[in-house]
Amino acid sequence: MADLKPPRGTRDILPPESERFAAVERAAADIFERAGYRRIITPMFEDTGIFERSIGEATDIVTKEMYTFTDRSGNSLTLRPEGTAPVMRAIVSNALWQQGLPIKLYYSAAMFRYERPQKGRFRQHHQLGIEAVGAEDPALDAEVIEVGWQALQAAGVGEATLLLNSMGHPECRAGYLPALREFLAAHRDGLDADCKRRMESNPLRVFDCKVPQDQAILTDAPMLEQFLCDACREHFVAVQQHLRDAGLSFQSAPRLVRGFDYYTRTTFEYQSAALEAAQNALGGGGRYDGLMEQLGGPALPGIGFGLGVDRMLLAQEEAKTIVQAFALVSYVIPLTHEEYQLAARVAKRLREKGNTEVEFSQRKLSDALARASKKGARTAVIIGPSERDGGFATLKDLTTGDQHSVPLDDLPARVGEILNS
């Protein structure tokens, strides 16, 4: 028999967590739309080359984490591990720049990475992200960073820190990499095998190493910051000034390289104070000024971020900021089969006031009331044979225990009064 558990690293998100998930998604979408971002929905899988060419052949994601498969026509396809490359691909294939710049898009989508599952780290996770393409003004960087911050605040994730860095442009990195290589070569013996591999294939990726002993060695490594060209340095200074003007505090994080090769200039991460260090990134992003061209499109700069919904939900739990996203206003209880139809009609009207459910299990009244309370209903509406014949119902306030006979037509108004009381 098939294994009935969800595949390793995936999970079923059940009520009430699923309702918090939906509330987070709504709150973020509202913030994104108010800032002029419009929703884009791209396929869940893409041609494998899209990810290899954009994320980078030597990154952990491309070398170890992609869900790649060959379809029946022999095409190599990959379930999207991230949202930026597919959005760039969609902009190019639909020539979206023709509608004016910058192109401002957002997404809410599942991502797939073959990672070692642990708390806050899944093989399927969900991201809310924005991408702004076609402008390189530092004020746009600040706007994007602030929109992400606002979305996290609206979702109620508790205390968070904004980390900021600049990766410079490829030219700045070309000056930096020999210095980094020289440092790594001098410390080669102290590095673990994985870090040595990174050192050969793509030295910047050594900063992604998780081994504490490697991290200790890297504290003395030369920093990219010292190699930024004048234009990149000025851009970075201006981003910081705009953030200060917006009242957003941030910490400089010169070792924040992030796990993608497409980043240039501004990179940032939002870290939760409530989550453990290995999974405390609630979201992250940055500029990717060469990516569109690399994918065969026009040379348009871009910047964006992705927020991890699974981690936002976890942060709500750890920071104890959970707000109940689903509330039952009324629980309608027909006492016999004869009242089912009337109960359904009454419920339909009460739904004007909020979530309303009908009891369909023919429990004893006391059991039905206990169930209504367990479900957190604010009121119970009881309809038995005498109520049906008389055209009224018994309305019970489940908080105070008060109950009254109420004509059926008056029920929505009376329920409304209880809600406001």
Ligand code: HAM
């Ligand atoms: P990322 O940092 O790889 O960036 O992912 C964004 C966020 O998704 C992370 O900060 C984290 O909250 C969440 N996340 C990532 N992997 C997992 C996982 N295995 N389990 C749970 N949550 C996870 C990107 O993907 C970039 N595309 C963001 C971006 C957009 N940069 C520019 N535009």
